[in-house]
Amino acid sequence: MIEEKLRVLGIVLPEPPVPAGSYIPVVRTGNLLFVSGQIPMENGKVIYTGKVTDDNIEMAQKSARMCAINILAQIKREVGDLENISRIVRLSGFVNSTPEFSQQPKIINSASDLIFEIFGEKGKHSRIAVGVASLPLNSMTEIDAIVETK
Numbered sequence: 001m002i003e004e005k006l007r008v009l010g011i012v013l014p015e016p017p018v019p020a021g022s023y024i025p026v027v028r029t030g031n032l033l034f035v036s037g038q039i040p041m042e043n044g045k046v047i048y049t050g051k052v053t054d055d056n057i058e059m060a061q062k063s064a065r066m067c068a069i070n071i072l073a074q075i076k077r078e079v080g081d082l083e084n085i086s087r088i089v090r091l092s093g094f095v096n097s098t099p100e101f102s103q104q105p106k107i108i109n110s111a112s113d114l115i116f117e118i119f120g121e122k123g124k125h126s127r128i129a130v131g132v133a134s135l136p137l138n139s140m141t142e143i144d145a146i147v148e149t150k
Contacts (some may be wrong), residue, residue, distance in 0.1 A: 002082040005118050006072075016073040017041040020136055026078045031086075033078055033147040037094070038070035039139035048140040052097040052107060052131075061110035063140040064093065068111035071145045072118070079149055087148040088115050088125040094142045097131040104129040111143055 006013065017038065019025055027034045040048040040063040048063030050056075068091075076082055093108030095101075108129035116123040125145075135142050 013073045035145040037142040037144040038067045040066035046137045049138045060107045064111040067143040089146040090126045093129040096135040
């Protein structure tokens with residue numbers, strides 16, 4: 001069912017990005033997965049970079065959506081089948097924004113909306129969306145996740 005939703009949405013999960021530092025992409029403890037922060041990487045390159053302002057909100061939303069897709073790729077690698085997910089517990093979203101920008105929730109909504117569209121009720125999650133002075137590799141967004149497995 002989840003794979004079918006991905007197909008309908010035109011999403012092909014990529015190979016999960018490799019860590020850009022000294023950490024592992026997913027830690028499992030009990031039935032929880034802690035997915036390290038994912039940036040908008042595709043084929044080893046950061047696709048969306050720079051500061052988020054009122055002038056590039058749509059691009060930043062695409063960046064956050066790509067982060068969510070990379071989270072799903074990491075989860076799938078860890079559990080094998082996205083049907084093994086019982087709940088998306090939390091997303092933490094970071095937006096590389098200018099000091100005067102205050103629409104961080106609007107940016108991270110694109111990731112939250114995608115997760116809900118894919119997982120339905122079990123995709124409803126708690127969340128933070130904050131602005132930061134910079135992000136790794138100058139990415140526009142970074143999102144991590146806590147996920148409950150069956």
